[in-house]
Amino acid sequence: MSDYLVIYEQTGTGYSAYAPDLPGCITTGNTIAETRANMEEAIAGHLAVMREFGDPIPQPSAVAERLPISA
Numbered sequence: 001m002s003d004y005l006v007i008y009e010q011t012g013t014g015y016s017a018y019a020p021d022l023p024g025c026i027t028t029g030n031t032i033a034e035t036r037a038n039m040e041e042a043i044a045g046h047l048a049v050m051r052e053f054g055d056p057i058p059q060p061s062a063v064a065e066r067l068p069i070s071a
Contacts, residue, residue, distance in 0.1 A: 005062040006039050008032060020062040022046050 004019045014030040017039045025046040029035030050057055 002060050004043060004060045005064055006036075006043075007064065008035060019043060019046075021058050021060050 004021050006017050006019050008015055008017045011028070014028060015032055015035040016026065016028045017035050018026040019039070022043065025042055027035060027038040027042040029038050047057060
């Protein structure tokens with residue numbers, strides 16, 4: 001089991017999410033919870049298709065950090 005970084009962004013209609021280590025693996029949802037559930041499904045499907053086509057599965061490498069900025 002691998003832990004892939006997922007980035008969530010608020011949109012005008014809800015949320016979107018993507019996994020930087022899995023190009024093209026994106027989803028949306030009305031809430032963060034819905035988007036998270038959709039992303040779990042999207043990652044599982046993305047990895048299944050990669051395996052089906054014999055593509056190498058990338059190891060998680062992306063990291064994120066919040067930096068407090070006082071301006």
